[in-house]
Amino acid sequence: MTSIHPSLFLECTLFQQEESPVKKDLLEKPRLNHNAVVETRFLVEFVRLRAAANEKVLVFNIFLRPLCLIIDQLKLTLKWTENEEIFYMYGKVKKKKSLIHKFNYANSHVKILLASTKACSEGINLVGASRVVLLDVEWNPSVEKQAISRAYRIG
Template identity: 30%
Template sequence: IDSFEGSKLRSLPGIHVYTIFMKPTEIQEDILSRISMATSCGGRYLLEVELLITIASIHPWLIKTTKSSSTYFTPEEIHKVDRYKRDFAVGCKARFVIDLLHKSSYRGERVLIFCHNVSPISFLVELIENVFGWRLGEEVLVLQGDQELPVRSDVMDKFNTDSQGKRKVLIASTTACAEGISLTGASRLVMLDSEWNHSKTRQAIARAFRPGQERTVYVYLLVASGTWEEDKYSRNRRKAWMAKMVFHGRYFDVPLRNAVTAIDDGLLKELADEDKTKTFHMIVKQD
């Protein structure tokens, strides 16, 4: 169970955490339903199925990056997704990232994106370069486990000490950002996929929401509606609720999953108002 120093955090500008349930696009729904149908008889999800659902919920092209896709799709079907590689609109989470980057850059805010798997990191770097013309190592920075410690340190320094607004986004592997890493240069944080251990999510959030942060931090936890991700989200909430009671030694009411009636985050409100395709199925704010 993670414990945070309350007095230090209360002195920070503040934090708003939103869980956004996103409706997959038609192409994603077709892919996700195929995977679900193929595994419905087993009663449980294999690790390869978990990976496929996770990456397909970001963007359909990503199924090409895992060998296990050949178990559920024909070579022709896998080849077919090539046509969508540069089209961010066919992936609900990919589209959210692009829209968020556009509005955050306009506001002079930097974005931190966490992803558990490596393939979406490389994909997003290429997608962002195609859409915005931003370059890896300049406007776009990457932090992942296979980097040497001096390289990681250089990436963090570039991101946190940028006073000219050159750095726009840092895409990081969740497993590469352990306790002690500070990424306070970001005021917008996106969790592309969820962890089984809720403390891992809190640890990721604490990379930006920590002493040294000068802005209000906005966190977006993205969940693909109607998929296994919803079940994972519910289990994580229950784990967090039980851990809270153990830590404090008293009972707390079960947290409700109610949609927000008013969005305090001006940027997120803009995205919701502009959501003509109704991709935002529901937005829940964490207390």
């Protein structure tokens, strides 16, 4: 989870011995700065370029907190809003079908869908995306293949 951005380390549960050497102010400061870390700089720039080309991006991650951090960075950097240009799908979302329909609709304003790998399992078609980004590597490669297959359908 912390490989995406070091500020996510603050959200981890630490033992007392581990807490003392951590300089929390140094980790909090770059939280919303997408340029502070290569992964988030790449993702924000990639999404911006794809949006300029009128393409939609689908971003998968195992954990939800990195996705929330990226949403915050996109809002700040690109001045986008959630449920307008940014969609977020995780297990507790009630209206997945509606969200999927809006994302797949060619004329929608949606630019990016950030989704939990578990929430977007088999049976979900996200063919509105022309690009798929996997932020975390799964131990099971078939989970990654299923995630990619949400957007890319043979035939």
